[in-house]
Each structure stands twice: as structure tokens, then as C-alpha cells.
Amino acid sequence: xxxxxxxxxxxxxxxxxxxxxxxxxxxxxxxxxxxxxxxxxxxxxxxxxxxxxxxxxxxxxxxxxxxxxxxxxxxxxxxxxxxxxxxxxxxxxxxxxxxxxxxxxxxxxxxxxxxxxxxxxxxxxxxxxxxxxxxxxxxxxxxxxxxxxxxxxxxxxxxxxxxxxxxxxxxxxxxxxxxxxxxxxxxxxxxxxxxxxxxxxxxxxxxxxxxxxxxxxxxxxxxxxxxxxxxxxxxxxxxxxxxxxxxxxxxxxxxxxxxxxxxxxxxxxxxxxxxx
Amino acid sequence: xxxxxxxxxxxxxxxxxxxxxxxxxxxxxxxxxxxxxxxxxxxxxxxxxxxxxxxxxxxxxxxxxxxxxxxxxxxxxxxxxxxxxxxxxxxxxxxxxxxxxxxxxxxxxxxxxxxxxxxxxxxxxxxxxxxxxxxxxxxxxxxxxxxxxxxxxxxxxxxxxxxxxxxxxxxxxxxxxxxxxxxxxxxxxxxxxxxxxxxxxxxxxxxxxxxxxxxxxxxxxxxxxxxxxxxxxxxxxxxxxxxxxxxxxxxxxxxxxxxxxxxxxxxxxxxxxxxxxxxxxxxxxxxxxxxxxxxxxxxxxxxxxxxxxxxxxxxxxxxx
Numbered sequence: 001x002x003x004x005x006x007x008x009x010x011x012x013x014x015x016x017x018x019x020x021x022x023x024x025x026x027x028x029x030x031x032x033x034x035x036x037x038x039x040x041x042x043x044x045x046x047x048x049x050x051x052x053x054x055x056x057x058x059x060x061x062x063x064x065x066x067x068x069x070x071x072x073x074x075x076x077x078x079x080x081x082x083x084x085x086x087x088x089x090x091x092x093x094x095x096x097x098x099x100x101x102x103x104x105x106x107x108x109x110x111x112x113x114x115x116x117x118x119x120x121x122x123x124x125x126x127x128x129x130x131x132x133x134x135x136x137x138x139x140x141x142x143x144x145x146x147x148x149x150x151x152x153x154x155x156x157x158x159x160x161x162x163x164x165x166x167x168x169x170x171x172x173x174x175x176x177x178x179x180x181x182x183x184x185x186x187x188x189x190x191x192x193x194x195x196x197x198x199x200x201x202x203x204x205x206x207x208x209x210x211x212x213x214x215x216x217x218x219x220x221x222x223x224x225x226x227x228x229x230x231x232x233x234x235x236x237x238x239x240x241x242x243x244x245x246x247x248x249x250x251x252x253x254x255x256x257x258x259x260x261x262x263x264x265x266x267x268x269x270x271x272x273x274x275x276x
Numbered sequence: 277x278x279x280x281x282x283x284x285x286x287x288x289x290x291x292x293x294x295x296x297x298x299x300x301x302x303x304x305x306x307x308x309x310x311x312x313x314x315x316x317x318x319x320x321x322x323x324x325x326x327x328x329x330x331x332x333x334x335x336x337x338x339x340x341x342x343x344x345x346x347x348x349x350x351x352x353x354x355x356x357x358x359x360x361x362x363x364x365x366x367x368x369x370x371x372x373x374x375x376x377x378x379x380x381x382x383x384x385x386x387x388x389x390x391x392x393x394x395x396x397x398x399x400x401x402x403x404x405x406x407x408x409x410x411x412x413x414x415x416x417x418x419x420x421x422x423x424x425x426x427x428x429x430x431x432x433x434x435x436x437x438x439x440x441x442x443x444x445x446x447x448x449x450x451x452x453x454x455x456x457x458x459x460x461x462x463x464x465x466x467x468x469x470x471x472x473x474x475x476x477x478x479x480x481x482x483x484x485x486x487x488x489x490x491x492x493x494x495x496x497x498x499x500x501x502x503x504x505x506x507x508x509x510x511x512x513x514x515x516x517x518x519x520x521x522x523x524x525x526x527x528x529x530x531x532x533x534x535x536x537x538x539x540x541x542x543x544x545x546x547x548x549x550x551x552x553x554x555x556x557x558x559x560x561x562x563x564x565x566x567x568x569x570x571x572x573x574x575x576x577x578x579x580x581x582x583x584x585x586x587x588x589x590x591x592x593x594x595x596x
Contacts, residue, residue, distance in 0.1 A: 260570075
């Protein structure tokens with residue numbers, strides 16, 4: 001591994017990039033083991049045969065028992081998807097929402113999954129759909145007791161491809177400058193964390209389009225509590241995005257420089273509110 | 277219809293007063309102001325406290341002259357251009373045939389930061405030229421140093437005299453030429469010490485992190501954040517529009533943080549870069565314009581091997 005784990009977010013939707021499968025396996029064992037201990041139903045979803053995937057969770061105490069009684073399940077994505085299939089974001093979210101509600105109905109306290117999704121994001125079209133799905137499931141996880149680690153293999157995906165997916169999580173161990181993720185209920189249309197500068201302008205514009213946030217009362221409220229820096233180009237991008245949706249973007253951040261920058265640029269459709 | 281010396285002139289009529297006594301100053305300013313009021317033109321005074329009071333006392337009561345609030349108009353040249361352009365646009369929108377303004381820079385502008393005020397005095401010949409403005413900039417020849425007065429002469433097309441004269445200045449130099457000349461950069465004394473940070477080809481993110489790391493609490497948090505904005509924009513410009521290598525050096529003093537960013541190129545081709553927003557975003561001019569409004573001083577220097585932008589947060593007024 002070349003990176004360290006990001007601190008776990010308040011809600012659990014983490015992007016985990018790896019180049020050593022053994023490191024992913026031990027991470028999965030710890031994450032799913034904690035879920036079982038907390039009375040949750042857990043899944044491992046990845047490419048490979050059932051037997052091979054079960055072996056990856058060898059270190060998980062009580063795995064056999066948990067598999068037998070339905071507390072744990074191995075899902076081979078080979079069974080569920082054709083090669084190069086483009087995931088339908090809405091259908092995918094409905095499937096995980098149903099799995100969560102099933103788990104709750106069966107008496108579990110929640111649902112957690114480790115999803116190794118490298119095989120689903122190899123082409124630009126696949127990534128476009130999957131990045132949208134990542135945000136939709138992120139929103140779902142903000143409101144229901146589901147948590148997930150989405151794992152991507154750095155040996156098979158180039159850095160820019162990984163960045164497209166990693167930036168759609170609240171946290172990741174990938175080398176990505178910003179995260180655009182679901183805001184806590186009531187805190188806005190979405191949240192921004194990290195730093196936005198020209199090196200990520202295209203990525204930011206694509207992420208905004210994929211999130212396609214819905215204005216409420218003509219406002220796109222953005223939780224920028226964890227935003228450390230935003231440059232003029234990204235503010236202009238927000239302004240243009242808000243205008244296309246007939247809304248005003250309202251960015252709430254503790255960074256007062258963002259407010260001075262917005263004032264200098266005289267952007268009609270962005271307002272920065274400084275929270276301290 | 278414009279009135280007074282600027283009658284028949286199109287655009288900006290820019291003059292200097294080079295005065296050596298209160299009487300000299302008033303002899304130019306009073307007729308200028310009263311003539312403006314009489315013609316129904318918006319007539320404004322942008323003086324510091326002392327001279328504002330001098331003029332106020334000399335004017336009749338309820339003269340109709342507007343005194344601009346002192347303070348921050350002349351804090352940063354680019355901000356001054358921005359706020360004056362806004363003010364002028366408002367007056368013109370209300371139908372003013374001419375706007376008259378007499379102003380003066382604070383004496384603190386005549387020291388270490390004079391270079392950007394000299395650029396301001398030159399650039400406004402262009403920046404205000406789309407307005408029917410007649411303005412006079414007052415300079416006290418007993419206070420302003422000789423090099424400052426030399427720049428004043430080269431940046432003002434005419435001088436207004438106490439005898440009512442408006443005399444063209446022979447050495448006046450058109451803004452594009454003046455602003456394209458090489459200018460020396462006065463070395464800030466902190467630059468004589470070893471830099472706290474020295475980075476070659478940093479990413480903008482690394483440059484920002486270096487500024488945050490150098491912050492020892494000597495500056496208000498807002499000033500540090502604005503410096504981070506300026507450094508990020510400047511490093512981005514160097515990487516995108518300059519030539520390698522991009523070097524960033526940072527020095528910290530008791531009351532300021534100074535960052536120099538250089539690259540192997542010739543710097544921006546636009547002579548107004550930093551003072552006016554670029555018309556084309558691809559030229560990086562917006563970043564330079566933002567940087568000029570995020571720092572207390574920005575100095576530009578074209579050397580034989582490098583173009584350098586020096587950004588100062590905190591107190592930029594080192595002794596010269």
C-alpha cells in the first residue's frame with residue numbers, strides 16, 4: 001500500500017484503493033467483522049468464484065456460521081453482470097436499499113458491504129454511470145443504516161479513472177484533492193471537502209454533473225464545512241452550474257477567502273456564507 | 277457637455293498637481309471643485325484627513341462637493357481601480373456629462389510599495405478612459421521623493437497650475453509603453469535571510485500547504501488565507517503560462533510573510549496584468565488580478581533569466 005486509510009467518516013462510505021489484494025482482504029475482514037459484531041448483515045461483493053471470495057475472508061472469525069445463518073453473504077459480481085456492462089445507477093441503488101431493508105426486517109441492526117468494483121468501471125461510460133451510482137448510494141447511506149467500502153484495484157485502473165470514483169466519496173485513501181459527497185440531511189444538496197483548484201477543474205465539473213443536485217426553493221445549498229480551499233475557477237464553475245439549473249448556489253464554509261473571492265468576481269449565481 | 281479644461285475632451289482627462297504649499301493646493305483645487313458643482317457635475321474629493329479638512333474649511337458651507345470616506349480606497353491599486361470604475365459607471369448611468377475627482381495617495385505609498393502605485397497612475401489613463409472623467413492627483417513636492425515625482429511626471433499627461441493653467445508634461449509616456457518597461461524590484465530586507473521554504477516546480481496544492489505551514493500566527497487568519505489564494509494563483513500561472521523551472525521561496529518576518537514565485541518565462545504580455553482583469557481567462561490574467569487584491573503588495577520583476585512575482589501579506593512598508 002502506498003497510502004494510509006483516511007479517518008472513517010461519520011457515516012461509512014469509504015473509497016479504498018489498493019495494489020495489494022492481501023491488504024484489501026485484511027481491511028475487509030476488519031470492516032465486516034466489526035459489522036457482524038454490531039449485529040449487522042454483511043456482504044462481500046467482488047469478481048471471482050464463491051469459493052475464492054470466501055477464502056479472502058478466511059481471517060473473519062465465525063465466517064462459516066455467519067454464512068450459514070445468512071448474516072454474511074458472498075456475492076460474485078461475475079454472476080450479476082456481463083463483462084463491460086454499464087450499471088444502471090438507480091437500479092443498483094434500489095438493489096442495495098432492498099438488501100438493507102431486508103436485513104433490518106430480518107432483525108439485523110444494519111447492512112454493510114465491501115464491494116470490489118474494478119470490473120464495473122473499466123470504460124469511461126461505465127465510470128460515468130458508476131460515479132453517479134456512487135453518489136446516489138452515498139445519499140442513501142446518509143439516511144439509512146448501510147455502510148460500505150468501495151474498493152478499486154490501482155494495478156488495473158489509471159490514476160485519473162480512480163480519481164473520478166474516489167472524489168464521489170466522503171473519504172478515500174486515494175490521492176485526490178477534493179471529495180464531493182452527500183450532505184447530512186438538512187445540511188444541503190451536497191457537501192464539498194478538501195481543495196478545489198485548476199488541477200481538478202474538469203473532475204469537479206464532471207462530478208457536479210453526475211451528482212446533478214436538485215435546487216430547493218431556488219437554492220443549491222452546499223455544505224463546505226470540510227472545504228479547505230476553492231479557487232476562482234471552481235467558483236465560476238459553481239456559478240455556471242447553478243445558473244443552468246435556474247438556482248443560486250449557496251456555499252457555506254469557514255474559509256472567508258472564498259467569500260472575498262466571490263465578491264471580487266461578482267458572480268450572480270453564487271453566494272458564499274462564512275460560518276465560524 | 278463637459279466643462280472646464282476638459283471641455284471637448286473624450287474620455288479621461290488626467291492631471292497632476294505638484295504643490296509645495298496649502299495655498300498652491302487650494303488655488304488649483306477650489307476652482308476645480310466649485311466649477312464642477314456650478315456645472316452640475318458630480319464633484320468628489322478623495323483626500324486624506326488633513327487635506328480633506330483644509331479643503332472643507334475653504335469651501336463655502338453646503339458646497340455640494342462630496343468627500344469620499346477616507347480609509348481603504350487607496351489600500352490596493354487594483355481595488356481602487358475597481359471601486360472607482362464602479363463609482364464612475366453609476367454616475368454616468370445617472371446621466372452625468374462629466375465627473376470631477378481630486379485625490380491623493382497616502383504618503384505610505386511613496387516607499388516600498390511605490391512601484392505598484394506608479395503602475396496604477398499609468399494604468400488608469402487606460403482604465404478610466406471609457407468615462408468622461410476629469411481627475412487631478414495631488415502630490416506634495418516637499419513630501420514625495422524625487423523618484424516618485426519622476427514617475428508622476430511620466431504617468432500624468434498634464435499638470436494643473438495655481439494660475440489656472442493646464443500644461444502638457446513632455447515626459448508623459450503612454451501607459452502601454454510605460455508599463456512594459458523593466459522595473460527594478462526593491463529587495464525586502466527579509467529576502468536577505470535564508471528562505472523558510474524553497475520549492476522547485478511545486479503543485480499549487482504543495483505551494484498552499486507551504487504557506488499554511490509557515491504561518492506562525494503573526495498575521496490575522498484572513499490575511500494568511502488571502503495570501504494562500506494569491507500564491508495558488510501565481511504558482512498556477514507560472515506552471516501554465518511560464519517556462520520551467522517554477523521556483524517558490526517564502527520568508528517570514530515578525531509582521532509579514534513574503535513569497536516570491538519565479539519562472540523562466542518573460543511574464544504576462546498584457547501590460548495591465550494585475551491591475552485590470554484579463555479579457556481572456558486563458559491568459560492567466562484573472563489570477564494575477566485576484567492576487568493584486570489579495571495581498572498588501574505585489575511586485576513584478578522581469579530579469580534576464582526569470583520573471584518574478586513577489587507577494588507580501590502583512591506590513592509591506594519596509595524602509596527604503
